[in-house]
Amino acid sequence: MADDDSSHENATDPDAFETATRPDDQRSDPEPIRTDGSGSDDSTGTSDGRGDDLDEESKQDQLDEVREDADGEYLTTDHGVRVTDTDNSLKASERGPTIMDDFHFREKMTQFDHESIPERVVHARGTGAHGYFQPYDDPDLGEYDDISEITKASFLQDPGQKTPVFTRFSTVVGSRGSADTVRDVRGFATKFYTEDGNWDLVGNNIPVFFIQDAMEFPDLVHAIKPEPDDAVPQAASAHDTFWDFASLKPEITHMLMWLLSGRALPRAYWMMQGFGVHTFRFVNDEGESRFVKFHWTPKLGTNQLVWDETQKIAGKNPDFNREGLYDIIDEGYEPEWELGVQIVEEDDADQFDFDLLDPTKIIPETEVPVRPIGKMVLNERPDNFFAEVEQVAFHPGNVVPGIDFTNDPLLQGRLFSYQDTQLNRFNSANWDEIPINRPIAERHNNQRAGFMRQEINEGEATYKPNSIDDDDPQEATEEEGGYEHHAERIDGKKIRNRSESFQEHFDQARLFWNSMTEPEKRHIVKAAHFELNKVDRMEIRERVVYDLFNNVDHEFANRVAKGIGVEPPESPGDELSEHDEEDPSLSMENRTADSIETRTVAILLDDGFEDEHVKRLQSALDDAGARTKIISKVVGEKAGTDGDSVDADQNHVTATSVVFDAIVVPGGSDSVDALAQQGEPKQFIEEAFKHHKPIAALGDGTDLFESVDLPNIELAADGELVSDAGVVTCRNDDLDEFITAVVDAVAAHRHWDRDLETVPA
Ligand code: HDE
Structure with missing residues (x-):
């Protein structure tokens, strides 16, 4: 059983495990029924056994009953016997065979052999x-x-x-x-x-x-x-x-x-x-x-x-x-x-x-x-x-x-x-x-057996009606919380077919397409190119274009066809939807939040970075709820120009731009010169740019941006701050202005309006 666990402070609150009182108090006094593992019998408040005292912690309280903490404890077998040696099996003489007396070995191996259960047939991960x-x-x-x-x-x-x-x-x-x-x-x-x-x-x-x-x-x-x-x-x-x-x-x-x-x-x-x-x-x-x-x-x-x-x-x-x-x-x-x-x-x-x-x-x-x-x-x-x-x-x-x-x-x-x-x-x-599946509401019924039964139900009668256990447990009326199915009127013949009202398939597909922004449409077309180029059989690709997509939108079908070696259809499909409505709520672009909370920003630097830049950036991003990680060629302490230092969290071996939401390069000529000599920082920047992420550079950091391929992006010249399609560069000392621009660029999440054809990353 769990020891006191500070993360579940209400662990010992007995109220979460109220014992049921009967629905019908005309009957004889109830015995406590142990159905929730608590064995509690001093109920104080639950009137009808429906868990009225439930609160945020109720499930945690229940789980605390089965939590186990091995801190400072002896290793034991499943049956509670302390174990002296868990590395060596019991052998008949030093180099002899293992012998069956070894209950610890048998149990350890059996448990291991049976450790997995079938994964879910879908949704396994x-x-x-x-x-x-x-x-x-x-x-x-x-x-x-x-x-x-x-x-x-x-x-x-x-x-x-x-x-x-x-x-x-x-x-x-x-x-x-x-x-x-x-x-x-x-x-x-x-x-x-x-x-x-x-x-x-x-x-x-x-x-x-x-x-x-x-x-x-x-x-x-x-x-x-x-x-x-x-x-x-x-x-x-x-x-x-x-x-x-x-x-x-x-x-x-x-x-x-x-x-x-x-x-x-x-x-x-x-x-x-x-x-x-x-x-x-x-x-x-x-x-x-x-x-x-x-x-x-x-x-x-x-x-x-x-x-x-x-x-x-x-x-x-x-x-x-x-x-x-x-x-x-x-x-x-x-x-x-x-x-x-x-x-x-x-x-x-x-x-x-x-x-x-x-x-x-x-x-x-x-x-x-x-x-x-x-x-x-x-x-x-x-x-x-x-x-x-x-x-x-x-x-x-x-x-x-x-x-x-x-x-x-x-x-x-x-x-x-x-x-x-x-x-x-x-x-x-x-x-x-099983604890994670067990309700907090009490359970009482006559299903009391089967593999791995945990509850110990008291009483002799496991059937209804019964006179031996006062006909308990009782059925509830609707007023007492009994579930009553909605009395829907059903009138018709037994039939195996698909309703006429289920036969239209393209209107809402078209509504979805119409509601996308151009970058979103581009995404869908490119995704179709990837998926269908992986399909070997040409006739399948053709059917998808002609029989499905060409009934959604003719231009869409053509764009897909051109990328997968299918002859673009000459005219719209016979069943082309005529719906031309849009629903703005379908576009993810209309569903972003103006917040940078939980975003992770990589700061690329080396020895000789501008302390002030990094300090101010970290604190501003932290205040806004984002996280920063310092990335450098090797982990460990990096010295700033003013004598302060920071610890690099990750190095180039493990860090990669793809797991970050944004990249910032602070100033400091030694730091920037060092980054310019390494391949990874440039790859970081180009790749983040290719993935439409905000990237930003301060002071000399902008020089690094000039050395990589950011087509048609304007970078800051002397004394300026420029924010262009999520690329923020700044060559003046106004850190506040820079930080505001970075936070805005991160809050916009992705910047779709970029010219990326030639960017190699
Ligand atoms: Fe599921 N689905 N599903 N499904 N489904 C399962 O149940 C099934 C469907 C969904 O995190 C399985 O416990 C059938 C729609 C989720 O454990 C299985 C049909 C929706 C999860 C099963 C559907 C879902 C499952 C596999 C068509 C969204 C994961 C393991 C009639 C509304 C739950 C399991 C978890 C899991 C059957 C269609 C959602 C085999 C027969 C529609 C989120 O029972």
Whole structure:
């Protein structure tokens, strides 16, 4: 059991583990029921066993019960016997065979042999963190006065209440050890440990999906995963089988547009949106239902990497997104997202020119605004990756009163698949007892056996009705918090087909294309060039251009065709969408935040740098929430011109421009001369320039910029500050002016308006 752990100060608070009192107090006095591992029997306050005392720390308190800290302890076997030697097996004589008496060897080896569980069949590569969700005090709900008008979900009602959450981010296609920065959808799954049980919002960072019916999912995944004959390529959609499947499935077109965009290359997990994708239902106390779409909006804006950069990061730091999340949490930054909802009245469901149940469609924000209702903050990394991130098990079927499903055929299929997949991963129906999955709300039922059962349920009767245990545990009424499914009227014939209302596939793909800025369009075209040039079969490339893209936009189809050896189509496709609307909310360029928090800036220097430049820069960037790293040829102390020194954090062997958001070269003639003699600083600058990042030089540092290839960029001459397409150079002493310009350039994130054709990096 855990010793006191200072990071979880409420570890000993017994209130978090209230023992249930019976719903019906007419009956005989209750015995405490140990279902949560606490054995607590002095309940003080929980009235109906629904965990009303829940707060931000409740889940951590529960996890503290199982945390183990080996600090200063003896090494023991799994059965608690102290071990004298863990390096040498027990042998019959010094050079003789190992003997079976060696229980320590047998146990150590058996545990090792069984250390891995099957990786997730999709979303195998991921990372996660703890935090909380808190409703807003005064959400902007448009025509509704109060959230209770639209949902009775209790954790959404009280702005004073923080509900613990655990969120796991993931890529979809790659295996557990694949790189973070591949072109892919990102999973965004959140487990809310609410007082009414767990709600899992298992979403993605893209609001639509590839297919419309769960029946197609195994085909999709078989097509996109490594090809079955040689298991190549890893974590990539750029191969024949995926594009073959795609070219034969027009419904995929909208998703392809998102997948080819910068959305599939997020700069950080805390700089991407999340979406529930399907239309769900909110249900209020009166049993009225409304349709709802869920949106997560990151506080620091929606930002992307660029393709060449992601490929290089995949080699230089394949853990870039995973490590980044833990680094910022360790440094005290708490990433935040706003939860928003789009609400549609049942009577208005038919007003759209698409079907709300079709998961290849968004509800454009131009038609239904997103209403913010609360925020999620992640503030604690896991202690043990396996126990928490690997073992967390999500299930879209985990809902609480106030949230219900719709008949979206993709969602319906997921309601089966996730329970099934957890049985494969955990080999037991008791996966919900694992600490990270266990609700804070109490659990009492007659499912009391199975592999690895943890709880010790008291009582003789494991059936209902029973008279032996007073017919406990009791069913709850709706008023007592019982989950009542929305009584939707269903009337029709059993039928296996696709609804007519699901047949239009190009309008929203075109809406997406129309809503992109020119740099974003360029990104999509270049991504299509990369993906389709990796496809060997010419007829697949042709089908993608003719049957899909040419129905989205003729010019788009032509631009793609020209880069992949396909004859550009002469006229638009027969099914070309006629929609010419735009939705500004679809462009990532409209979703940046004016902040440089959590950005990392590399300062390139060597002995003889201007102390004042570095000191002032570091403190200004630090004040604005960014991080700086000093990069030099070798690590260790570097001397400034005024006698101060700094320690270089990284050297040229390990440092690379691609993992930084911006580069600055301070002045100091000796420092700049030294950098000019080395190849790496020049590569740093050109590469960052090629990747549209802000780069800046002060004083003599500008000389270094003059020696590299920055086409058509104006650099500062004597006494000037020039800021041109994110290249800031300054040859005067006005440090304040320079720093402001650098901060602005970093806040703009990427500078797309650059002439890069000839830049080699
Ligand atoms: Fe999943 N999906 N999915 N999916 N999904 C899984 O469940 C599945 C879909 C999503 O961090 C699996 O526990 C089917 C849409 C995320 O642990 C599996 C269909 C969306 C995660 C599964 C879909 C998602 C998964 C694999 C079509 C966005 C990672 C491991 C009917 C709304 C959760 C697991 C984590 C994981 C099945 C489509 C999101 C096999 C059958 C749409 C974020 O059950």
